[in-house]
Amino acid sequence: MIKLDIKLTGHTYPIYITDNFTRLGECLKLAGINGKVALITDTNVDRFHSKECIEVLESAGFSVSKHVIEAGETNKTLETVQGIYEFLLTNKFDRSSAVAALGGGVTGDIAGFAAATYLRGVKFVQVPTSLLAQADSSVGGKTGVDFKGYKNVIGSFYQPSLVYINVNTLRTLPLxxxxxxxxxxxxxxxxxxxxxxxxxxxxxxxxxxxxxxxxxxxxxxxxxxxxxxxxxxxxxxxxxxxxxxxxxxxxxxxxxxxxxxxxxxxxxxxxxxxxxxxxxxxxxxxxxxxxxxxxxxxxxxxxxxxxxxxxxxxxxxxxxxxxxxxxxxxxxxxxxxxxxxxxxxxxxxxxxxxxxx
Structure with a gap:
């Protein structure tokens, strides 16, 4: 497994690059995550990767709850974020909890913005499954949503606790x-x-x-x-x-x-x-x-x-x-x-x- 460190003022986080999900739970623990995990994914990615990720995390001792959002840029809205807030409140997620984005750039942007603003910030994990997200959007801390047809005009910079890249997820992408x-x-x-x-x-x-x-x-x-x-x-x-x-x-x-x-x-x-x-x-x-x-x-x-x-x-x-x-x-x-x-x-x-x- 390849490991890179992003070194920012007051915050350093790792990027892990591998070809499976086997060590995902171990990497969360190394990042100091011990509470409940909210796995946010979309309707496309859910059928391919959610089950394996949840099994790996639960075998590492994590309590995991899944929330599935509709796939696509047209759903990158405040309404979708509101749905995540309601899910987190209903399942009693607190500041010891973490939000994990399993999906492409849209899912990462939405889940990251929810993590940045729920309880004024909870830990955030990027598990990018698209080439666009693995190459670009999962690194750097940009989160947010579109508004009234304008792209990314509402959002924040919110760095993840870690990024976990499994390159074999690309096999499930449409061409x-x-x-x-x-x-x-x-x-x-x-x-x-x-x-x-x-x-x-x-x-x-x-x-x-x-x-x-x-x-x-x-x-x-x-x-x-x-x-x-x-x-x-x-x-x-x-x-x-x-x-x-x-x-x-x-x-x-x-x-x-x-x-x-x-x-x-x-x-x-x-x-x-x-x-x-x-x-x-x-x-x-x-x-x-x-x-x-x-x-x-x-x-x-x-x-x-x-x-x-x-x-x-x-x-x-x-x-x-x-x-x-x-x-x-x-x-x-x-x-x-x-x-x-x-x-x-x-x-x-x-x-x-x-x-x-």
């Missing part, structure tokens, strides 16, 4: 979900490390064949890269903004499409858009844009906008939490492995990019 998660994996290569980008390019087929060693390496590298940023900028005051590469456009597409497209699909289009903006600004050449688009296509991801009102996408960007004083913040590439922050209020530039997608 579309697996591809969606690859967008965040590719994102990290573009932002930080050209060698990692090339490794992904060489090993796409191995990933789709569920090569355990490749999956563990990719999970470890993603967690290392994101952890490095989170350690330096826990609450996104500067450096951590680079992790939003592809997300300024991506989040706006998600909202404009009323969450019919998956997060990674929208981020993929957003990354293509960021390269096209960088081309217009003479930061990269067309060859670099083709290089990223070819890898995204190889992963089965879109690089073109569907039939959606570009003006609506632009307006959603203006309403995004990353906008400041009417200016949009884009993370743009200078090359594969290096990005910069770019702020603009030039609507014509943004619309030109959207119209090329």
């Amino acid at each position: 579309r979900e697996l591809r969606s998660g690859l967008a965040e994996v590719i994102k990290h290569g573009v932002i930080f490390n050209e060698d990692f980008f090339d490794f992904i390019n060489r090993n796409i087929s191995n990933m789709f064949e569920f090569d355990v060693e490749v999956l563990k390496y990719i999970s470890e590298k993603n967690c290392e890269l994101k952890g490095m940023v989170v350690e330096k900028d826990e609450k996104e005051q500067g450096l951590r903004e680079v992790l939003n590469f592809g997300h300024t456009i991506g989040h706006a597409i998600e909202s404009a499409m009323e969450f019919e497209m998956l997060h990674g699909e929208c981020v993929s289009i957003g990354m293509s858009g960021a390269f096209k903006m960088a081309e217009i600004l003479n930061l990269v050449n067309k060859k670099e844009t083709e290089r990223i688009e070819n890898l995204l296509k190889k992963a089965g991801l879109p690089v073109k906008l569907p039939d959606v009102d570009r003006e609506k996408v632009y307006n959603n960007m203006i309403m995004d939490k990353k906008a400041r004083g009417g200016k949009l913040t884009f993370i743009l590439p200078e090359k594969i492995g290096k990005v910069i922050k770019f702020k603009t209020d030039d609507k014509n530039l943004v619309m030109k990019v959207l119209n090329t997608l």
Whole structure:
């Protein structure tokens, strides 16, 4: 089992990467969790992994109660969080208890926000089962829900007590979900490390064949890269903004499409858009844009906008939490492995990019 530590001011937590759930209970105890565990999962993940997780935890001496939420981004709401509060109160969970999120990024965001706010905070455990969550959302402490069609506008930073990654859970993902998660994996290569980008390019087929060693390496590298940023900028005051590469456009597409497209699909289009903006600004050449688009296509991801009102996408960007004083913040590439922050209020530039997608 691989172990990484995320070292924050006043709080360090481990990430465990393995290919089974066998040591989940042991890892909770090592994190100082001894009370009751509320296992929060969704209607998709429940039928694959809940039974095994509960058995492992109970065999380690934990009392476990399960709460199942409806799967999907459209259920990432305050109403869903309220349902978790009611479940926790009904089952008399107290401050010695822990909330464990078993599922993808949506489940982690919702359960994390509930853990952050129930009794002003109880211990929280991430058990991510999707590639997107294992590569990105389970690390870093972002929790929250969507509100009135706007993504993640209500939430908090709330770090987990531990993250437990079983890469074999990826075998139960629909192919579309697996591809969606690859967008965040590719994102990290573009932002930080050209060698990692090339490794992904060489090993796409191995990933789709569920090569355990490749999956563990990719999970470890993603967690290392994101952890490095989170350690330096826990609450996104500067450096951590680079992790939003592809997300300024991506989040706006998600909202404009009323969450019919998956997060990674929208981020993929957003990354293509960021390269096209960088081309217009003479930061990269067309060859670099083709290089990223070819890898995204190889992963089965879109690089073109569907039939959606570009003006609506632009307006959603203006309403995004990353906008400041009417200016949009884009993370743009200078090359594969290096990005910069770019702020603009030039609507014509943004619309030109959207119209090329």
